[in-house]
Amino acid sequence: MLKGLFVNTEKAVCSIHESGLMVYDCIKHSNKISFDYTEISQENPSLPARYDLYVFNYHFSTTGWLDTRSVKLLPGIKGTIVLEILPNDPFVYCSPFDFDFYCVLDPSMTLKHKKVFPFPRPLDHYSGPLSKKDNVIPIIGSFGFATKGKGFEHVVQAVNNEFDEAIIRINIPHGTYTDPSHQYAIELAAQCKSIAKSGIEVKVTHDFMSKEELIYWCSENTLNCFLYDRNMPGLAATTDQAITSERPLAVSDNATFRHITKYIQPYPSISLKESITQTEEIVKKIKQDWATESFTSLFDAMIEKLNIKTSAYPEGSVTLNTRNRKSLRYKIEKRIIKLLRFYYKSSVYAAFHLKNYKENLQWLPLSV
Numbered sequence: 001m002l003k004g005l006f007v008n009t010e011k012a013v014c015s016i017h018e019s020g021l022m023v024y025d026c027i028k029h030s031n032k033i034s035f036d037y038t039e040i041s042q043e044n045p046s047l048p049a050r051y052d053l054y055v056f057n058y059h060f061s062t063t064g065w066l067d068t069r070s071v072k073l074l075p076g077i078k079g080t081i082v083l084e085i086l087p088n089d090p091f092v093y094c095s096p097f098d099f100d101f102y103c104v105l106d107p108s109m110t111l112k113h114k115k116v117f118p119f120p121r122p123l124d125h126y127s128g129p130l131s132k133k134d135n136v137i138p139i140i141g142s143f144g145f146a147t148k149g150k151g152f153e154h155v156v157q158a159v160n161n162e163f164d165e166a167i168i169r170i171n172i173p174h175g176t177y178t179d180p181s182h183q184y185a186i187e188l189a190a191q192c193k194s195i196a197k198s199g200i201e202v203k204v205t206h207d208f209m210s211k212e213e214l215i216y217w218c219s220e221n222t223l224n225c226f227l228y229d230r231n232m233p234g235l236a237a238t239t240d241q242a243i244t245s246e247r248p249l250a251v252s253d254n255a256t257f258r259h260i261t262k263y264i265q266p267y268p269s270i271s272l273k274e275s276i277t278q279t280e281e282i283v284k285k286i287k288q289d290w291a292t293e294s295f296t297s298l299f300d301a302m303i304e305k306l307n308i309k310t311s312a313y314p315e316g317s318v319t320l321n322t323r324n325r326k327s328l329r330y331k332i333e334k335r336i337i338k339l340l341r342f343y344y345k346s347s348v349y350a351a352f353h354l355k356n357y358k359e360n361l362q363w364l365p366l367s368v
Contacts, residue, residue, distance in 0.1 A: 002303075002310050004033040004053040009062040010041040012176035013208050015145065015237045016083060019105070020057035022122040022211075022240070023081055026295040027055070032303040040066075045320040049075055050313045053303075055103070056080040060093040068098040070321035075313050077306060079103060084234040087255060090116055092233045101306060103299070106235055107290075108258050117302045120290040121235065121259065124211050126244050130219040138163060140272070141221030143171035143214070144238045145178040146185035149230020151252060156192045156202060158227060162272050165199045168192070169221065173208040182206070211241060218245035223276050227252040227267060235259050242283075243290070249283050250275040260286070 006027065008020035028035045033053060040047065042065040047054070051074075058068060058080040071078045079101035082090045088111045090104040102116050109118035140159050144150045152170050159166050170192060172185045189204035196202045209217060218224050224242035229252065236256045242249055251257040253266035263282050264270070270278065 002033045002052040002308055003050070004030075004035045004055065005047065005051040006035050006037050007047065007054060007056045008037065008039045009057055009059065010039045012062070013173065014062065014176050014178075016057070016059045016062050018211070019083055019122070019237055020081065022124060023055075023057070023103070023105075023295075025125065026122045026292045027299045029292065029296045030300055030303070031296075032300045040320075042066075042322060045322065046317045047074060047320065049316050049318045052076040052308055052310050054078045056099070058094060058099075059083055065322045067321040067323040068095055071098060073318045073320070075311070077101070077308050081105060083237075084232075085109065086233045087258065089233075101302065103302070106259060108262065117298070119295060119298055121237070121240050122295050123240055123244050123287060123290045123292065124215065125292040126212065126215050128212050128216065130246060131216065132219070135167075135222045138166045138222040138276070139169060139220065140166055141169045141171075141218060141224050142226055142238075143173075143217075144226075144236075145175045146172050146182075146188055147178050147230075149228055149232070150188075151227040151229050152188055152192050153195060154227035154229065154252070155225050156196050156200070158225070158267065158272055159200055160195070160197045163200065166201075168196070168200060168202045169217075170202065170204045171209070171217070172204065172206055174206055175208075214241045215244045218242045219247055221245075221247055223248045223250055223272060225250045225267075225272065225275075226257070228254045228256050230254065230256060232256075243287050246280065246284055246287060248276045248279045250279070 006024045008024065009017045011017060024037055038047065040063065053076050054074055056071065058066065077100045080094065080099045082094060082102050082104045084093045085104055085106045086092050088109060090102055090109065090111065100115065104116055104118050105121055107118055107120040109116070140155065142152060142155045156168055159168055172188060174182050174185060185206060192204060193202045218241050224245065224247055226236060226238055228236060234256060239249065239251065239260055249264060250267045250272055251260050251264065253261065257266065263286050264279055267275070
C-alpha cells in the first residue's frame with residue numbers, strides 16, 4: 001500500500017486547523033493510502049522524506065510563511081487542500097504551479113483542470129447523541145469567530161421580524177488568529193443584544209467547543225441560522241456542524257453558502273418559520289451526500305487518476321523554505337486587483353471592492 005503524510009497547520013483555535021483535521025479524519029480511511037499525520041510550523045519546517053504522497057493543508061493566513069515552491073524538494077506526489085475559493089477559481093490564494101493536485105473543498109466547482117479535484121465539505125463522523133426535543137419557545141442558534149461579515153445582527157433582525165417570543169443563542173469563540181483582543185466579539189455581542197425587541201432574548205457565549213459539543217449544541221436549536229454578508233473567497237465552515245446535527249437550517253444568499261443553496265433556498269426567499277418546517281429532511285440529505293464515506297471514495301478515485309507509484313526512499317528529512325510576508329501580501333493584493341478587474345471590468349470598481357478584501361489581510365505583518 002502507498003504511504004502518505006497529511007501535513008496540517010499547527011494546533012490552534014482556528015477553523016483552518018479544524019478543517020484540516022476533518023479532511024484527515026476522512027482520508028485516513030482510504031483503501032489506497034496508509035496515512036500518517038503531522039503538523040508544520042515556521043519554527044519547525046522539516047518533513048520526513050519517506051512518503052509516496054503528501055497532502056498539505058496550505059492556507060495563506062496560517063502557513064503563509066511557507067514558500068510552496070519548496071514542496072518540490074520532497075519525494076513522491078504533493079497536493080494541498082484548498083479552502084479559499086471563488087466560484088470556479090481555486091487559485092485565489094495559492095499558486096497553480098507548486099502542487100501536483102488540489103483538493104478543492106467546494107462541490108459546486110466545475111472548472112476543468114487536470115490538477116483540480118472538487119470535494120464536498122468533510123463532515124464529521126458523529127455517533128454521539130442528538131437533542132430531538134421540541135422547544136416550546138423557538139431557539140435560533142448561530143455561531144462563528146469574530147470576523148467581518150458574519151451577520152449575527154441580521155439573525156437578530158430576522159427573528160425580530162418573524163417572532164414575538166424567541167431565544168437567540170450566539171456563540172462567538174475567541175480564536176488564535178482572529179480578534180486577539182476579544183474586543184470585536186464583545187462589540188458584536190452588545191450590538192445583537194441592543195437591537196433585540198421585547199420578547200426576544202439574546203444569549204451570547206464565547207466558548208470554544210469541541211466538534212462533538214458543537215454538534216450537540218446545534219442539535220438543541222430549533223433552527224441554525226447563518227446570514228453572512230461578507231465579500232471574500234471560500235465556503236463557510238460553520239454549517240458543517242449544523243448539518244451534522246440534523247436540525248433545520250437557514251442561510252443567506254451569499255456566495256459562501258453556494259454549496260448549501262444548491263439544496264436549500266436562501267433567506268429571505270424562504271422565511272425562518274418556513275425553514276423550520278421545511279428543511280430538516282433536506283439537511284439529512286446533505287449530511288448523507290457529504291458523509292465521510294463519500295469523501296473517502298472521491299479521494300480514492302482521485303488517487304487512481306494520479307497513478308502514483310510506490311518507491312523505496314532513503315531515511316532523511318527535507319527542510320522547506322520560508323518567504324517574507326511582505327512579498328506575500330503584495331502578491332495577494334495584486335492577484336485580488338487583477339481578479340476584481342476581470343469581474344467588474346473597471347479599476348474603479350476593483351479598488352472599491354479591494355477595500356472589503358483588505359480588511360481580511362490586515363493580520364499580515366509588513367515584515368517577518
